[in-house]
Amino acid sequence: xxxxxRLGFVSNYLLLIILGxxxxxxxxxxxxxxxxxxxxxxxxxxxxxxxFQNYKLFFTNDAYNVxxxxxxxxxxxxxxxxxxxxxxxxxxxxxxxxxxxxxKIVFWIVLGSMMVPYHMILIPVYVNVAQxxxxxxxxxxxxxxxxxxxxxxxxxxxxxxxxxxxxxxxxLDGLTKMGAFWRxxxxxxxxSLITMSILAFAGTWNSYLIPSxxxxxxERYVLVVGLNSVKDAFFENTPLIMAGVVLTTLPILIFFxxxxxxxxxxxxxxGVKG
Amino acid sequence: MTxxxxxxSRLRSIADSDMAVGWLFTLPFLxxxxxxxxxxxxxxxxRSFQDANFAALDEAKFxxxxxxxxxxxxxxxxxxxxxxxxxxxxxxxIQTVLGLLVAMLVNQKIKGKGIFRTIFFIPYITSQIAVTxxxxxxxxxxxxVTEFFTLFGFADTTWFADTRYALLFVSLLFIFQQxxxxxxxxxxxxxxxxxxxxxxxxxDGASKWAxxxxxxxxxxxxxxxxxxxxxxxxxFQIYDQIAAISRYGALGSPAxxxxxxxxxxxxxxxxxxxxxxxxxxxxxxxxxIMIITFLQKKLLDEKG
Numbered sequence: 001x002x003x004x005x006r007l008g009f010v011s012n013y014l015l016l017i018i019l020g021x022x023x024x025x026x027x028x029x030x031x032x033x034x035x036x037x038x039x040x041x042x043x044x045x046x047x048x049x050x051x052f053q054n055y056k057l058f059f060t061n062d063a064y065n066v067x068x069x070x071x072x073x074x075x076x077x078x079x080x081x082x083x084x085x086x087x088x089x090x091x092x093x094x095x096x097x098x099x100x101x102x103x104k105i106v107f108w109i110v111l112g113s114m115m116v117p118y119h120m121i122l123i124p125v126y127v128n129v130a131q132x133x134x135x136x137x138x139x140x141x142x143x144x145x146x147x148x149x150x151x152x153x154x155x156x157x158x159x160x161x162x163x164x165x166x167x168x169x170x171x172l173d174g175l176t177k178m179g180a181f182w183r184x185x186x187x188x189x190x191x192s193l194i195t196m197s198i199l200a201f202a203g204t205w206n207s208y209l210i211p212s213x214x215x216x217x218x219e220r221y222v223l224v225v226g227l228n229s230v231k232d233a234f235f236e237n238t239p240l241i242m243a244g245v246v247l248t249t250l251p252i253l254i255f256f257x258x259x260x261x262x263x264x265x266x267x268x269x270x271g272v273k274g
Numbered sequence: 275m276t277x278x279x280x281x282x283s284r285l286r287s288i289a290d291s292d293m294a295v296g297w298l299f300t301l302p303f304l305x306x307x308x309x310x311x312x313x314x315x316x317x318x319x320x321r322s323f324q325d326a327n328f329a330a331l332d333e334a335k336f337x338x339x340x341x342x343x344x345x346x347x348x349x350x351x352x353x354x355x356x357x358x359x360x361x362x363x364x365x366x367x368i369q370t371v372l373g374l375l376v377a378m379l380v381n382q383k384i385k386g387k388g389i390f391r392t393i394f395f396i397p398y399i400t401s402q403i404a405v406t407x408x409x410x411x412x413x414x415x416x417x418x419v420t421e422f423f424t425l426f427g428f429a430d431t432t433w434f435a436d437t438r439y440a441l442l443f444v445s446l447l448f449i450f451q452q453x454x455x456x457x458x459x460x461x462x463x464x465x466x467x468x469x470x471x472x473x474x475x476x477x478d479g480a481s482k483w484a485x486x487x488x489x490x491x492x493x494x495x496x497x498x499x500x501x502x503x504x505x506x507x508x509x510f511q512i513y514d515q516i517a518a519i520s521r522y523g524a525l526g527s528p529a530x531x532x533x534x535x536x537x538x539x540x541x542x543x544x545x546x547x548x549x550x551x552x553x554x555x556x557x558x559x560x561x562x563i564m565i566i567t568f569l570q571k572k573l574l575d576e577k578g
Contacts, residue, residue, distance in 0.1 A: 019376060023397065086302070100293045106300050117560075120560050123556060124313070127331070128314065202399055228407070245407055245408055267455065267459070
C-alpha cells in the first residue's frame with residue numbers, strides 16, 4: 001500500500017515535471033536565443049559566445065524604436081485605466097445603491113453589451129475613428145475604451161454588498177449621496193478597483209486587434225504591434241526577433257510578478273482576461 | 275446672501291437626490307456607450323445592407339440582401355466557417371482536459387507547486403503576438419521541434435507555412451495560452467471540494483480513479499461548463515495568431531488554410547475596405563456565436 005502510494009506520487013511528480021518543462025521550454029528558448037549570434041541558433045554555443053548585439057538595434061534604429069513603442073503603450077494603457085477607474089465605479093454605484101427612474105434599462109444595457117464580441121462593432125468603430133481624424137492617435141486608441149460594461153457589472157456586484165448604513169451614516173455626518181460615494185464607498189472598493197485595473201492593464205497592454213487596425217504609423221505603434229513588425233521584417237534573424245520578444249514582454253511579466261496574487265484572484269473570481 | 279445659500283442648498287439637494295446622482299453617475303458611461311457601442315452596433319446592421327466602400331462612403335447605396343446572398347454563395351465563407359469550427363473542436367476539449375489535469379497536479383501537497391503554477395500561467399498573460407512569434411521560430415523546418423514531431427509521423431516542415439499543419443499550429447497556440455486560465459479556474463474549484471468526501475471515498479476502498487471519476491468530476495462540472503464556454507467563445511474570436519502567421523500575405527495564409535469567419539470579415543471589411551460586405555459577414559459571425567451560445571446553454575440545462 002505504502003509503496004503503491006509512493007509510486008503514484010513519483011509518477012505524478014514526473015508528469016508535472018514533463019508538462020512543466022514543455023511549458024517552460026519556449027520561454028527559456030526565447031531568453032537564451034536572444035543572446036546568441038545567428039550562426040548559433042538552435043545550438044548550444046556556450047556562455048562565452050553570448051552577446052548583447054541583438055538588443056542594440058532596438059535602441060539605435062528609429063524604425064524599430066522600442067523605447068518609443070514602450071512610451072506609446074504606457075500612455076495608452078494609463079489613459080484607458082484612468083477612464084475605467086472613474087467611469088465604471090460611478091455607473092456601478094448608481095446601479096447598485098441609487099434608486100432612479102430608468103435604472104433597469106441602464107442595467108440591461110450593461111448586461112447586453114457585455115456579451116457582444118468586439119468584432120461585431122470593429123468596422124464601424126474603424127470608420128468613425130477615421131472620420132474623426134483619430135487614426136494614428138491616442139484619442140482613437142483610448143476614448144472608445146474608457147469604460148467596460150463587464151467591469152461595471154463586476155464592480156456593481158461589489159457595491160451591492162456595501163451596507164446601506166455606511167451611506168446613511170455619512171449623510172448624518174453632513175455628506176450628500178454623491179459625497180458619500182467619493183469619500184466613503186469609493187475607498188472601500190479598493191481591492192475590487194485594483195482587480196479591475198489589473199485585468200484592464202493586461203487586456204490593453206496585450207491587445208493587437210484594435211491598435212493594429214487603428215494605427216499604421218510605426219512612430220505610433222504600441223509594443224505588440226511593433227513586435228509583429230519586427231518579426232515580419234527580420235524573419236530569418238531569429239536571435240534579433242527573440243530579443244524583441246524579450247523586450248516587449250518583459251514589462252507585462254514584471255507587472256505580473258508584482259501583482260500575481262491579485263491578478264490570479266481576479267481571474268478566478270471574474271473569469272475574464274479583460 | 276440668501277440667494278447664495280439658497281443656491282447652495284439646491285445644489286446640495288441635487289447631490290443628495292437618487293434621481294439626479296443616478297443619472298449624473300451613469301451619464302459618462304451612457305454617452306460613451308451610445309457613441310462607441312450602440313451607434314457602431316446599429317451601423318454594422320445598416321451597412322450590411324449597403325454597397326459601401328470606405329473610400330467613397332457618401333456613395334453608399336442600399337442593395338437589400340445582396341451582400342448576404344453573395345457571402346452565402348461564396349465557397350470561401352464556408353471554408354472559413356469550417357476552419358473556425360475545426361479550431362474550436364480541436365482546441366477546446368484538449369485545453370479543458372489538460373487544464374483540469376494540470377490543476378490537479380499543482381493542487382497536490384508538493385514542493386515547488388507555486389513555481390509550476392507560474393510556469394503554466396505565464397503563457398496566458400503573455401501577448402498572443404509574442405507567443406505566436408516564438409512558436410513560429412520553433413516550428414520552422416529543421417528545428418529540433420519539427421524534428422521531434424517527425425517521431426509522431428509529422429513531416430519536417432515549417433508548420434505555419436504548410437497548408438496541412440497551419441490550422442493545427444493555430445489550435446496549438448490557443449491551447450498553449452488557454453490552459454493557464456482553465457488551470458486557475460479549476461484550481462479554485464478543486465480547493466472547494468470538501469476533504470471528507472475523499473476521506474469517505476478512501477474508507478469505502480475507492481481507487482484514485484474512482485475518486486476522480488465519482489467525486490472530482492461531478493464536483494467541478496459547473497466549472498467545466500464555464501471553462502468550455504469561455505474557450506469556445508474565445509476560440510471563435512481568434513485573430514492575433516492568424517494575423518501574425520500571415521505576415522505580409524492575405525489573412526488566413528498559407529493559401530487560406532487558416533481563414534476563419536473573423537479573418538473573412540476583417541479581410542473584406544477592413545483590408546479591402548468593403549464596409550458593406552464585411553459588415554454582412556460580421557452579422558453572420560454574430561449569429562453563429564449566438565447559436566453556439568444558445569446550444570451550449572441548452573446542453574447545460576439538460577445535463578445540469
